[in-house]
Amino acid sequence: xIVRSLDDIIGTERDxxxxxxxxxxxVLAKERVGFSLHDTILYAGTETRMWYANHIExxxxxxxxxxxxxxxxGETHKIGPGTMYLLDGHERHTVRAHTDLxxxxxxxxxxxxxxxxxxxxxxxxxxxxxx
Numbered sequence: 615x616i617v618r619s620l621d622d623i624i625g626t627e628r629d630x631x632x633x634x635x636x637x638x639x640x641v642l643a644k645e646r647v648g649f650s651l652h653d654t655i656l657y658a659g660t661e662t663r664m665w666y667a668n669h670i671e672x673x674x675x676x677x678x679x680x681x682x683x684x685x686x687x688g689e690t691h692k693i694g695p696g697t698m699y700l701l702d703g704h705e706r707h708t709v710r711a712h713t714d715l716x717x718x719x720x721x722x723x724x725x726x727x728x729x730x731x732x733x734x735x736x737x738x739x740x741x742x743x744x745x
Contacts (some may be wrong), residue, residue, distance in 0.1 A: 616645060620653060628727060634660035643724040650662040650724035655678065656711040665734055670722045674698045678715035685710040716730075 620638055623629050628639040634657055641651040656662055658678075680693045685706040691699065692716065701707065709715070728739040 616641075630727065634662045636689045637719075639725065641724070641729050643726045645714075645724075648722065648724065650727075652719040652721070652725070654717045656700060656709055656717070658711055658715075658717040659707055660708050663706075664709045665704070666701055666737060667704050667734075668724070669737060670704075671696065672720045673701075673702045674718045676716050678711065678713040680712050680715045681710040683710070687696050693720045701713075 618640060620640075623638045623640065628642070628703045630637045630639065635654055636657075637652045637654040639652050639727075640648060641647060641649065643650060656678075675693050675695055675697045678693075678697055682692070682699055683692050683706065686703070691697075693699075693709070725737065
């Protein structure tokens with residue numbers, strides 16, 4: 615059993631920050647459970663363009679408001695507490711955070727914690743040594 619809190623993660627290598635977001639990685643590939651779990655805040659007034667070409671991501675909003683733009687269809691969806699979206703088709707998308715937008719994200723395959731978005735918004739497929 616693993617038990618950890620945000621207080622255990624903040625300020626460690628599991629607390630990853632970029633210009634438009636911060637992500638606290640609660641569960642990573644090294645735990646070997648088949649997914650990773652992240653508490654992520656997208657900062658108010660920012661836009662983050664992403665494309666998870668190598669991962670499936672489920673996102674559940676727990677606080678804040680924003681918009682999800684699906685670049686595959688051109689559709690825009692409102693995001694607020696209780697909204698979930700699943701990127702099951704590797705959709706290119708942008709998230710606009712109107713306020714700080716706090717989400718819980720699940721990735722499969724699991725992230726290692728070393729991933730960084732490239733110029734296309736893609737996380738490379740990084741695996742743990744020996745996996």
